[in-house]
Amino acid sequence: MPSPPNAPSPAPAKVWILQPDIHHYRTPIFDALRERGHRDHAYDLTVLGGMNNGQAIGGGSRDYFVNVPRTELRPLGLAILYRWPTAVPTFRQHRPDALVMEANLRNLTAWKLLSLCRSTRVPVIGWSKVHSYSHSGRLMTALKKHFYSRFDRMICYGESSLKELTNLGYPPHRAVVANNTIDTRRIFSEGDRIARRADELLRERGFAGKKILLCVGRMDPEKRHADLLDAWPRLAALDPDLVLVLVSGGPLLDQVRARAASTDPDRILVTGRVPEGDDYAWIAASHACVYPGAVGLAINQSLAFGKPTIIADEIGADSEILVGQAHPDRQTGWRYPRGDLDALTAAVAAILRGGHEVDAVRHRARALMRDTVTLDNMVANIDAAIRAGLADARARRA
Template sequence: MAQPTVGGVAAYVAAAVADQAARGFEVTVACPDGPLADHVGDAHRLWPARRSPTRSVWREVRALRRVVDEVTPDVVHLHSSKAGLAGRLAGLDATVLFQPHGWSWYPAQGMCSVAALLWERRAARRADRIICVGDGELERGRAAGVDARYAVIRNGVDLKRFAVAGDAERAAARRALGVRGGPLALCLGRVTPQKGQDVLLSAWPRVVARRPDARLALVGDGTPDRKVPRGVLTVPAVADPRPWLVAADVVVLPSRWEGLPFVALEAMATGRSVVASDVPGLAEVVTPDVGALVPPEDPRSLAAALAERLADDCPRTAAEGVAAARAATAYDADVTYAALAALTLDVAGFGAPPVK
């Protein structure tokens, strides 16, 4: 079960479905119509659910239960907070795995945040395992009092698709994308408060003051809630992010919270220096040798880290790119999905997974 059907969650589900189908699993994906449904094809069953909790939640619970009754699965894997809410309210007669992909109280405010945390504490035992995508997500869950049977299966990157890109490939990618001029910083992801593009836009004039020919590309759906300063390109979401990663000198993730973002891993595998917020999920992958961690919501520190790496022939930027590519090999997607298949079978009592 999955909602949302775009972005990192959808990419994870699609990859997991492909891996498990190759192992001989019979996989059904219950989700709303959209890109994920299109991707999984005949495996899709319609689950009409909104992304955020609304008064329709009990109708969504009943719809989910109908799908489960029709499919009669051995294991139900609930991806992200909305599926986790509906699936655990439904009282399903199956082994239940819940994967938050970022805890539900992160984006909430005020009493909604309190309610989300109380729900996660109460519902934790309604899942046979809660799967965290990184150590930071697990630590934050435990620190918040979510007492659960946890497993950590770190997100992974397709190392064959996201291979190291050198200077010649970077120049070709820039020509193809129509990017001209000086060094390029890339922020890749849906424009939301979580991803912190507003902080980056506040920082950017300080970067341009030190490097007037620098460019920033914001690639992702959504509209910034403030004026876009000089030197910033806004580009809608793209199906394949690799050309933009190849074109960039530095990838920046000014997020307020994360699980363990694919963008960071893809940037590292491509051989790019990464500047990111010092938050769980980023702090565990952006080590000092692969980039810089800066305090979240601190435009001045963010600008300083970016300006340094966008300077002419900065040796640190190149060295961090080399170290980043080396570090990315510890996050192989094949290992991620093999571990997920093994856990799924183990929790359900089926033993070791078949080889693909």
């Protein structure tokens, strides 16, 4: 029956996204989702997760962010487990109409929330890489099958995540791929301004006219900055104008900086953390970018700039957008076996030689990030999963 004239519109559904932490680089995604939900009054978004003194990790905040910190457990010194201590009480007090949460089977609270959502008929949508890099034994495979089967819908970080999820028996029609990315729109819209800042950085550092081999990434052991320092004598011999720049901070910063100073203080620069926007400027200034371990979202930035990008050959949703030289018709970068310094050196040498093959890879990578792996597409697919979950709930109530 149609609503009578002047009847109030139904209130938008309350949708929660529960993350381990709320990071500043996710804010544009959450803003865009919230705007989509408000556009037709379909839902109102709240984002919950760990924060730093009321701010997103990395800075900034929104009035729809709620601090729900995640803690770690290591029972008997075994594998790390997680929980959100305040998530269940918060759910009971302010029950949402749909919950999107990180689908991590090591999070004990996730199991509790799955049961709570089922008992309260709240649709729950998982958001996960599905640990597509892992090689599971029988027990872990059985746990994964049971865990993921309890989600009404799934948002996958990439095609490799979807493949593993469906191999675990999850119905493919209940899953969407939202390619993991960050907001790269400024790279395309503000290229001239970023290029000017890049020129300033090169002059400030005395690197004008040099060829920058750049690595942007937090200085943790899994990022393997030591591989670049170990390989530097071979890399330095490729071209006298080649210099190595390592950008970011982290627990190994002092160690990496000391090692760089003892290796080649004239041709290796360790910047530490840089001001907001200077990471983009360093990428714009680079001749090539290299990521020797734990590949993350920095490769999205490098590819968007059209910079020749080299990564350690790791399996998973974060790295799948970089197609290596084994597939020249689809190649968007260069891959090498992790830890193989000769192969790393060969990839850098191929880029330094240049030519139309390198140019083709650069243009293909930039087009991929401009047209396909975009924030708008990521948001649209997450939005579609949220709306499908809400529709599932309405159908169950009908």
